[in-house]
Amino acid sequence: MHLDHFTGKPTCIHGGRLPPAEKRRALQHDHRLRLEALARLSAAAARVGIGTDPDDDLVLWESDEIALLAEADPLWHELYESARAFRELLPLISLEDFGFPAGVEDLLAECGSRLRPISSGVEATAFEAKDHSIYKFFMPRSNGRIGGTFAFRRTEDFALVADASDGSYRAMLEKFNLIVHLDGMPTEVLGVTKNEGVLVTKQTLGKLLAEGADTSQVQPAALIAIPSRFLRAYRDHPRLYFLDGKPWLVADLHSKNLVRAADGVLRAIDLLAAPLPADLVAKEPLLVDWLARALHDPTAALLRPVHDDEL
Numbered sequence: 001m002h003l004d005h006f007t008g009k010p011t012c013i014h015g016g017r018l019p020p021a022e023k024r025r026a027l028q029h030d031h032r033l034r035l036e037a038l039a040r041l042s043a044a045a046a047r048v049g050i051g052t053d054p055d056d057d058l059v060l061w062e063s064d065e066i067a068l069l070a071e072a073d074p075l076w077h078e079l080y081e082s083a084r085a086f087r088e089l090l091p092l093i094s095l096e097d098f099g100f101p102a103g104v105e106d107l108l109a110e111c112g113s114r115l116r117p118i119s120s121g122v123e124a125t126a127f128e129a130k131d132h133s134i135y136k137f138f139m140p141r142s143n144g145r146i147g148g149t150f151a152f153r154r155t156e157d158f159a160l161v162a163d164a165s166d167g168s169y170r171a172m173l174e175k176f177n178l179i180v181h182l183d184g185m186p187t188e189v190l191g192v193t194k195n196e197g198v199l200v201t202k203q204t205l206g207k208l209l210a211e212g213a214d215t216s217q218v219q220p221a222a223l224i225a226i227p228s229r230f231l232r233a234y235r236d237h238p239r240l241y242f243l244d245g246k247p248w249l250v251a252d253l254h255s256k257n258l259v260r261a262a263d264g265v266l267r268a269i270d271l272l273a274a275p276l277p278a279d280l281v282a283k284e285p286l287l288v289d290w291l292a293r294a295l296h297d298p299t300a301a302l303l304r305p306v307h308d309d310e311l
């Protein structure tokens, strides 16, 4: 079994080599388990009155703090157990594990010799390691938010208007899960740094597309175009995706968020997504009807071919 150079943990990602399909399926399972563990932890925290939004405290929490309480009370016992189970799937790590100096302020400038900076974007600071694997570091903001997602509202003209908004750790883990479910670039979640709350992922290296290349015709096959009357999203290529039967808005698969993998297939490395809000959807019977049909027949669901300019 191959071990990651930085964490010493098993990994299936080595540079630009695409792991076999069976390993990629195992990755899907891993992401799902992590999200389930976080949902269990959130539910347990809510039951004892601990806030779960923003979720930074929850995600960084060390269960040892309540080991004694856990013996006395079933609700605290469940909180303790769920925190321990979650920690197995999202270990606390340190930036120093990746060669950064203690107290590092600028990841790009102080990354040491084992990582080569390749990009510093809105959400992630990305590096290429000596074996060509990609490592990404996602910084939380001072308000406890991290990454991005969508917030929805209803207007007179649209059943749903989707505005990009601050994300959460859960939204990030959901994003990685979606990337893998869309058969995007294999993505592992390595952990979260104890001191800074930086979420760290590892991804298979791909070839960049020409900047500004039109990707509207090469979106992942599972994505469904959304009739423009239902949704206005201020992002590129808004699409519908059913994850375990639940409708999601997936967007932002433009030329910088798709890369060509070693097998020649274009694969997602990044996206912006959120589950459609059930309460707002319910207010629009036509949308409810279309979603019900699209779930079973994504192609028949298209009322007419829509060009991205109209979305």
Ligand SMILES: Nc1ncnc2c1ncn2[C@@H]1O[C@H](COP(=O)(O)OP(=O)(O)O)[C@@H](O)[C@H]1O
Binding pocket: 118, 119, 120, 121, 122, 123, 124, 125, 126, 134, 136, 185, 203, 204, 205, 206, 207, 208, 256, 257, 259, 269, 270
């Ligand atoms: N797996 C990858 N293979 C090749 N280049 C990558 C990979 N992941 C990221 N990059 C480069 O880093 C940039 C930023 O990464 P991305 O995951 O899109 O984060 P963000 O857009 O949130 O900063 C990408 O646009 C791309 O240029």
Ligand SMILES: [Mg+2]
Binding pocket: 121, 256, 257, 270, 271
């Ligand atoms: Mg990006």
